[in-house]
Each structure stands twice: as structure tokens, then as C-alpha cells.
Amino acid sequence: MNVSIERMERESNKKSVLHNIDNRIKLIITIGIIIYAVYTQNLFVLLVMEIYLILLILLSKISFSYALKRILLILPFGGAIAIFQPFIKSGAVLYTLPLGITMTYEGTIFGILLLSRLIVCITAIVLLSSVTPMQEIINSARKLGMPREFSMILSLMIRYLFMFYDELLKIRDAQKSRCFDIWSKKTAYLWRLKQIGYTIMMMFLRSYEQGENVYFSMLSRGYSDNSRLYNDNKKLNVKDYTFIAITISLISLLEITRYFSVI
Known part of the structure; x- marks a missing residue:
């Protein structure tokens, strides 16, 4: 799908x-x-x-x-x-x-x-x-009354979710360029399973590094625990x-x- x-x-x-x-x-x-x-x-x-x-x-x-x-x-x-x-x-x-x-x-x-x-x-x-x-x-x-801390956490989660997705697409493109197909029956099942584990590990490492860069960028722009979100x-x-x-x-x-x- x-x-x-x-x-x-x-x-x-x-x-x-x-x-x-x-x-x-x-x-x-x-x-x-x-x-x-x-x-x-x-x-x-x-x-x-x-x-x-x-x-x-x-x-x-x-x-x-x-x-x-x-x-x-x-x-x-x-x-x-x-x-x-x-x-x-x-x-x-x-x-x-x-x-x-x-x-x-x-x-x-x-x-x-x-x-x-x-x-x-x-x-x-x-x-x-x-x-x-x-x-x-x-x-x-x-706007309907959700606590500020909870809404801040969800907002950051959504932003990082898209970042995770972008990193996953980059990793999958790199694997396709090396002719790796997770559904290919020509390769051993255990080897494919190991590659999936490497993919998950690499995705989290890259996302963690990118997340740190984003967080430091937010701090440099004045983000803190007391930051307020804009309401129109x-x-x-x-x-x-x-x-x-x-x-x-x-x-x-x-x-x-x-x-x-x-x-």
C-alpha cells in the first residue's frame, strides 16, 4: 500500500x-x-x-x-x-x-x-x-485547551517524525543503488534480516545527529522551556x-x- x-x-x-x-x-x-x-x-x-x-x-x-x-x-x-x-x-x-x-x-x-x-x-x-x-x-x-507542555512535545514529535522519514528515504535510496531488495528471495533470509537491523541502527544514528543539530539551532534562536507558541x-x-x-x-x-x- x-x-x-x-x-x-x-x-x-x-x-x-x-x-x-x-x-x-x-x-x-x-x-x-x-x-x-x-x-x-x-x-x-x-x-x-x-x-x-x-x-x-x-x-x-x-x-x-x-x-x-x-x-x-x-x-x-x-x-x-x-x-x-x-x-x-x-x-x-x-x-x-x-x-x-x-x-x-x-x-x-x-x-x-x-x-x-x-x-x-x-x-x-x-x-x-x-x-x-x-x-x-x-x-x-x-487552542481548545491542551496543556502547553503537552502540545510542545507533540509539535516537536511531528517535526522529528518527518526527519526520521527523510533519513529513511535516503537510506533506502542508497540500498537500492546497491541492488538491495528486502523482498528478494535470491538472498538468504538471515542476511536480509541483518541488513534490516543495520538499516534501523543507521536511521536512528543519523536521526539522532540531525536532531542534535536541529535542537542547537533552536537554542540559538531563543528556544527554552518558557517559549510560547504563536496563536492566530x-x-x-x-x-x-x-x-x-x-x-x-x-x-x-x-x-x-x-x-x-x-x-
Whole structure:
């Protein structure tokens, strides 16, 4: 899958209606959708929320196939928990497998619900990161009340993350120039594994040296523990309020529909 930090930043710097919405609003809406997805137990509500997020992805003009790849790349980390629920949760036996393994009805329903929640949450996070640069997400969280020390650490982490990525690309280009291919079956597995270890070691050494140079450059420009980050006073416009109103109206409508359907 062609999923890289560079590609993520290119997608987040595109121009669309969703890209132009205030970053604080996008962060608040994303957190709200995640909380609501975890709260609800209605599969129909989760389906509607996922369709809404997909429509936002299409409206934002980002590559749908790229967003889908990112969702599928993250999904296995939590999806494995949902897959095992039918076999570990007690309840009425739905199906009996060989070796005495049983699937329960309650476990299957809970696994589907857990997987649906996970898909909605991941889609919301992928959408946010695809229409908002990483640094802007941290800046928006700081404006919303994130502690200064925490936001400073995250800001530096993002900057060093790109530096790590640049160093990795340089090392990989050097290896390609020497005809090294990690997936080549013509070379011994242990030798390839050793080269991967050398690559990781070299990447950290180069990144450490570059990080020291960057840190000393920051000190020479007046950086200290008491340094303050710049905050721009951007006011909300009609697009921001419209996006909030549409999302809140959708969630409210779903809750009202679910309430009356229960009654």
C-alpha cells in the first residue's frame, strides 16, 4: 500500500470545502463522532454515520482509494478483538465448530457492533488527518485547551517524525543503488534480516545527529522551556457554523429516530 507521511501531507494540503473549515471545528466534530459511535448500540445509526463520513471524504476531493487503504491498514489492529468475540463471549450457542469451539449469538452481535464502531472511528480519524495537516491538528488542540507542555512535545514529535522519514528515504535510496531488495528471495533470509537491523541502527544514528543539530539551532534562536507558541485569532465563518449544524442535526435526528423506534 502506498501510504506514507508525504502522501498524507499532500492530501491534507488540497483545496476543498472541507479543507477550508476551521481546524478547531474539524477536531471537535471528529471527537464528537467518535464519542457518539462508542456510545450508540444501534447498527443502523453506525451505518448512517459511516455513509455520512464517506460523503465527506468524497466532498473533500481526497483520493477515496487512498482513504480506504489507510482504513484497511489500521483496521486489523482493533478488528482482531471484534473477530474473536463470537468465540469468547458467553451466550446462546449459534454454531459449533470442530474441536469443540462454539460461536454464540450474543458474541456475534457484539463483535459486529464492535467492528462497526471501530470502522466509524477509524474513518473519522482518517478523514481528519486527510483534510488537516498534522501540525494544525496540534495547534487546534492547543487552542481548545491542551496543556502547553503537552502540545510542545507533540509539535516537536511531528517535526522529528518527518526527519526520521527523510533519513529513511535516503537510506533506502542508497540500498537500492546497491541492488538491495528486502523482498528478494535470491538472498538468504538471515542476511536480509541483518541488513534490516543495520538499516534501523543507521536511521536512528543519523536521526539522532540531525536532531542534535536541529535542537542547537533552536537554542540559538531563543528556544527554552518558557517559549510560547504563536496563536492566530481566526474567527469562525458561515461554513464552519454550517458544518457544525449539519453534523449535530444528523446526530440529533438519529437519536430521535432511535428513541421513537424503541418506544
